[in-house]
Amino acid sequence: MPFNIKQKELIEAYNATEYKVYRPNIIIRVGQLNKELDKLLLASNETEWTFITSCNPFGRDCSEDENKNYYESLLQHVSDYKYFEGEGQGIDTTWPAEKSILIIGISESQAIHIGNKYNQNAIVIGKYEQVAELKFLNAFEKVS
Numbered sequence: 001m002p003f004n005i006k007q008k009e010l011i012e013a014y015n016a017t018e019y020k021v022y023r024p025n026i027i028i029r030v031g032q033l034n035k036e037l038d039k040l041l042l043a044s045n046e047t048e049w050t051f052i053t054s055c056n057p058f059g060r061d062c063s064e065d066e067n068k069n070y071y072e073s074l075l076q077h078v079s080d081y082k083y084f085e086g087e088g089q090g091i092d093t094t095w096p097a098e099k100s101i102l103i104i105g106i107s108e109s110q111a112i113h114i115g116n117k118y119n120q121n122a123i124v125i126g127k128y129e130q131v132a133e134l135k136f137l138n139a140f141e142k143v144s
Contacts, residue, residue, distance in 0.1 A: 007140070010059065013090050014122055014134050019051045021086040021102045028102070028124060030134045037102075038128055044082060046104045047128045050111035053088060053100040057119035058139050061095075071099045074118060078103055112137060 019028040026036045028051055041047060054074035055067040062070070075083075081103045089097040103111070108125050112135065115123040121140040126132045 010121060010140075011134075013092065017088050017090045019086065019088050019100065019102075019124055019132075021051075021084045023084065026084075026086075026102070028126075028132050030124060030132050033129070033131050034126075037126070041104055041128045044104055046082075048107055049102060049104045049126050050106050050108075050114075051086070051088070051100060051102050051124040051132075052111065052115055052118075053098045053120065054118035055098040055100075058142060059121050067099065070118060074101065074114075077114065077117070078106075081106055108135070111135075 015030045017030075020026070021028070024036065024040060026034065026040070028034055028037060037049065041049060052074070054070040056062050057070070078101065082105055083101045083103045086100050086102055087097040088100050106114075111123055111125055115135075115137045116139070119139045120137055122134050122136045124132050125135050
């Protein structure tokens with residue numbers, strides 16, 4: 001599928017975003033290994049993780065109240081997983097940071113399912129001792 005201009009800009013923005021976990025303090029970057037995240041996985045006896053948000057479905061700028069409701073729904077949805085709260089902040093600080101979570105012990109297919117449920121363009125996924133990867137979802141195809 002050829003990417004349009006907006007999709008290319010989104011890819012660049014997602015790749016430049018810092019995916020921050022509050023506690024423990026971890027910053028995830030696409031395409032990079034993360035020793036602190038690997039230590040967390042090892043301590044939890046897990047090998048897979050995802051960094052995900054439910055805010056701003058389809059990349060649309062939603063109200064603070066809407067995003068709060070989406071986020072609370074996400075937290076309920078993943079209550080059976082071990083997760084850590086954080087935020088994704090792009091280099092364009094005019095777009096507010098999105099409340100997000102790092103979920104450990106979740107398979108790629110389960111993470112994709114959750115990302116699609118909340119109409120996200122992409123999620124960040126990874127495995128122990130591997131680089132963080134940006135994974136595009138169904139909503140991304142609808143970006144024009």
